[in-house]
Each structure stands twice: as structure tokens, then as C-alpha cells.
Amino acid sequence: MQDTRSGVSYPELLLSLRDHRRAWERLEWKRTTTVKVAPDCQAYELVAGVFASSDGTNLTIVGLPSSTNDGYTMTRTPRNQITQRIHIRSISTNAPLAILIFSISPSDNFQEPVLQFGHDLLEVHYTPRILIWNWQQGSLIFDSSREILPHPISDFVFLSHDTFLITSTALHLYVFNPPSSVTLVATLHLPVTHELGGEIKVHSGPLHARPPTGTLFTPSSSERIQVFSVCYGLHLNLNLKYTMFVHTRTLLRYVERYRNGEAIPQRVVPWDLWGPHGTRFMKNDASRVWLRYAHGQRVIQQRDSTSGSKIDVIDFNYVPPSSSSALTPESPVKPLHGNSFRRTTVTRSKPTVLACGTLPGLAVFSRGRKGNPFVTKVSTSLPYHVSSVALPIPFEAFMIDDERIIGVQVRFVFGLFVV
Numbered sequence: 001m002q003d004t005r006s007g008v009s010y011p012e013l014l015l016s017l018r019d020h021r022r023a024w025e026r027l028e029w030k031r032t033t034t035v036k037v038a039p040d041c042q043a044y045e046l047v048a049g050v051f052a053s054s055d056g057t058n059l060t061i062v063g064l065p066s067s068t069n070d071g072y073t074m075t076r077t078p079r080n081q082i083t084q085r086i087h088i089r090s091i092s093t094n095a096p097l098a099i100l101i102f103s104i105s106p107s108d109n110f111q112e113p114v115l116q117f118g119h120d121l122l123e124v125h126y127t128p129r130i131l132i133w134n135w136q137q138g139s140l141i142f143d144s145s146r147e148i149l150p151h152p153i154s155d156f157v158f159l160s161h162d163t164f165l166i167t168s169t170a171l172h173l174y175v176f177n178p179p180s181s182v183t184l185v186a187t188l189h190l191p192v193t194h195e196l197g198g199e200i201k202v203h204s205g206p207l208h209a210r211p212p213t214g215t216l217f218t219p220s221s222s223e224r225i226q227v228f229s230v231c232y233g234l235h236l237n238l239n240l241k242y243t244m245f246v247h248t249r250t251l252l253r254y255v256e257r258y259r260n261g262e263a264i265p266q267r268v269v270p271w272d273l274w275g276p277h278g279t280r281f282m283k284n285d286a287s288r289v290w291l292r293y294a295h296g297q298r299v300i301q302q303r304d305s306t307s308g309s310k311i312d313v314i315d316f317n318y319v320p321p322s323s324s325s326a327l328t329p330e331s332p333v334k335p336l337h338g339n340s341f342r343r344t345t346v347t348r349s350k351p352t353v354l355a356c357g358t359l360p361g362l363a364v365f366s367r368g369r370k371g372n373p374f375v376t377k378v379s380t381s382l383p384y385h386v387s388s389v390a391l392p393i394p395f396e397a398f399m400i401d402d403e404r405i406i407g408v409q410v411r412f413v414f415g416l417f418v419v
Contacts, residue, residue: 048212118158167200186254193373205295219296241284280382290397349383
């Protein structure tokens with residue numbers, strides 16, 4: 001976490017931070033609220049406590065309630081025109097900024113485009129192309145069609161304002177070199193597998209240019225957890241799914257070494273040199289249909305339940321209650337009760353071990369046995385803490401930010417349950 005320069009004294013700030021961490025560890029929320037949102041959600045975003053959704057025609061913007069405010073809702077429809085005069089000015093010179101318009105040439109492959117913002121950058125990713133603009137200057141600074149990139153590209157994420165990562169069957173780290181070129185810094189490989197092929201998707205919390213208004217502290221952009229969803233054997237309909245968690249700072253170390261002249265570009269890093277201690281690689285048993293399930297160093301995931309919903313909040317920045325106490329290999333499960341919900345907490349630092357495939361090649365999979373695809377066993381040990389709670393209400397998905405857990409219910413009216 002980093003201070004937002006709110007002017008609050010350090011003793012008060014420390015007290016608030018401890019209360020904040022304790023509430024997350026115990027999943028003790030201060031209030032619950034139900035927010036109704038227009039149905040037929042085709043696009044959505046959750047950033048800085050604001051949830052925006054659209055059905056392709058109407059736009060709904062909801063300022064989500066928190067422990068200190070009740071939130072707000074604004075809807076724009078063709079029948080209800082809301083006009084807002086917006087003045088965009090430069091902070092440094094107070095000069096007006098021109099309205100910037102970007103155009104994308106028609107393409108037969110332009111399907112399901114994904115937009116991402118990172119500081120002053122806007123990225124559009126669609127198969128098989130990546131375009132990045134500096135939206136403040138109105139200039140195109142990167143077009144993947146002009147570069148030699150890994151093929152095929154599975155996904156993209158900004159790591160910082162001048163660093164990004166793309167995935168294929170490995171992780172590729174790039175830095176911007178003004179005015180318009182990029183440099184491949186390093187390629188990080190995943191565990192060696194039998195010839196099953198793989199697809200890697202990546203997700204993390206939003207990359208803020210500045211702290212959200214009114215906050216006392218905010219997660220550092222370099223401390224975000226990156227969640228990689230890895231699937232092997234798609235072409236064989238095996239769908240062997242795993243999740244890998246990596247700190248952003250682990251990836252940025254390779255960028256720092258390159259910039260300090262300590263490493264040559266295009267460095268190839270085998271799994272054994274970075275993965276076992278820098279990641280947590282687990283079998284995937286969580287449903288992640290909706291995004292925004294990660295924020296800062298926390299990830300929320302839902303487990304199957306015959307009645308209600310069971311959620312885990314995984315914290316990769318867990319601090320023991322006493323700074324002098326060492327992180328135990330496996331702390332006991334602690335049951336907690338409150339607000340009629342049963343909660344548990346547990347800290348894990350023992351390695352997660354995934355066994356290797358029992359036979360070489362595809363033989364073990366061709367007989368319908370869905371074992372692990374790895375040539376050798378995979379052991380990872382990035383420590384984390386899990387807080388769990390069972391809710392009596394069924395939800396389709398959960399999202400998270402620094403102040404809230406948002407449960408999504410899709411009924412005749414689309415709604416958010418904010419805790």
C-alpha cells in the first residue's frame with residue numbers, strides 16, 4: 001500500500017490501515033447494499049469504486065456505496081439525454097486539450113476487441129493485433145503488425161506506464177523506447193509440458209494514474225498480483241486448467257536489470273530460474289466468467305456450493321498480526337463468526353506440488369485420463385493467506401476492489417450486492 005498524501009497524520013493513517021487489513025483478514029464488512037443495474041449487460045468496467053455497464057445503447061454509471069458514502073447512479077438512454085459539459089485541461093499549463101479521435105482501419109479479424117488504459121496509454125487488443133495510443137498526445141505509439149512478435153498472441157496487460165506483457169505459450173516482457181519502438185526484455189517460460197499446446201490469459205487490477213479521490217492509501221501499481229489462467233490441451237478437448245499467481249514486481253525486476261545494464265535484451269528465462277519461488281501454480285477450480293476478480297494483491301474466487309455461495313479472498317501481501325512472528329509453513333484454520341456467516345482464515349507457505357504426467361507424450365491423455373501435462377513435477381511456494389466465508393445467497397460471480405466485495409446476481413434485473 002502507498003500513502004495518497006491525504007494530509008492525515010501518520011498515527012491516524014496507521015490505525016486506519018490496520019483496521020483495513022483486519023477487516024479484510026476476517027472478512028468483516030461494515031454494511032451491505034443492493035444496487036440494481038440495467039439488464040442485458042454487454043460491456044462493463046469497475047474502476048475506483050465506479051461500476052459502468054452498457055447494453056449497447058444505454059449507459060449506466062454507478063458510484064458504489066462504501067462504509068462512508070451511499071453512492072450514486074446516473075443513466076443515459078436515447079430517451080433521457082443527459083448533457084454534461086466537460087472541460088479537459090492540462091494540469092501543468094492549464095491549457096485546453098483538444099478532443100482526440102482514434103480510428104481503426106476495417107479488418108475481417110476485428111472481433112471481441114478489448115480496451116485497456118494505463119496512465120496516459122490506451123490499448124486495443126483484438127486477434128491478432130495490438131494497438132497502443134498515447135491518448136493525451138493523440139499519437140499511435142505501437143502497432144503489433146509492424147513488429148516481430150510471438151505468435152499467436154493470447155493476451156496483453158500493462159505492467160506500468162512504460163512496460164507491458166503479452167502471452168503466447170510463455171510470458172514476454174516489453175518496454176517502450178520513445179518515440180515509437182519497443183524492446184523485448186525477457187521471455188519467461190512456464191513448466192515444460194508434453195506436446196499439448198497451451199493458452200495463457202492474464203488479469204490484474206486496474207493501473208491507476210493517480211490514487212482514487214478520497215482514499216487514504218492505495219495499492220502500489222508495482223505490487224499488483226497478476227493472475228494467469230493457463231489451459232492445456234484445448235485442441236484435444238482436454239481443457240486442463242491451472243491458475244498461476246505472480247507479483248508484478250517479480251516481472252519488473254527483469255526490466256530494472258535491463259535498464260541498469262545488468263542484463264541483455266531478449267533474455268530467455270527457463271521456468272526453474274524464476275517460477276518455483278516467484279509464483280504459486282495451482283489447479284484451477286474457480287469460475288471466472290466475470291473480470292475484476294483481482295485488485296492490488298488480493299484475488300476473490302468462488303467455489304461451487306449446493307446452496308448459497310462460498311468465496312475465498314486470497315491475499316498475497318498477508319502480514320502476520322505480530323511483526324515479530326514468523327510465517328509458519330501452514331497455520332491452522334481459524335473459524336470466525338459474525339453477522340450470521342461462518343468465516344475461516346488460513347496462511348499457506350508450504351509448496352504446492354503438481355505431479356508430472358505418468359507416461360511420456362500423449363498416451364496418458366489419449367485414454368481419457370486427465371492427469372497433469374507436466375514432464376516433471378511442478379513445485380511453487382509464493383506465500384499467501386486465504387479468508388473464506390459461506391454466504392446463504394447464490395451469486396453468479398464476484399468482483400473486488402480495495403474497499404468492497406461485489407456479488408453479481410443476473411436475474412430479470414441485473415443487480416450488484418455490495419459488502
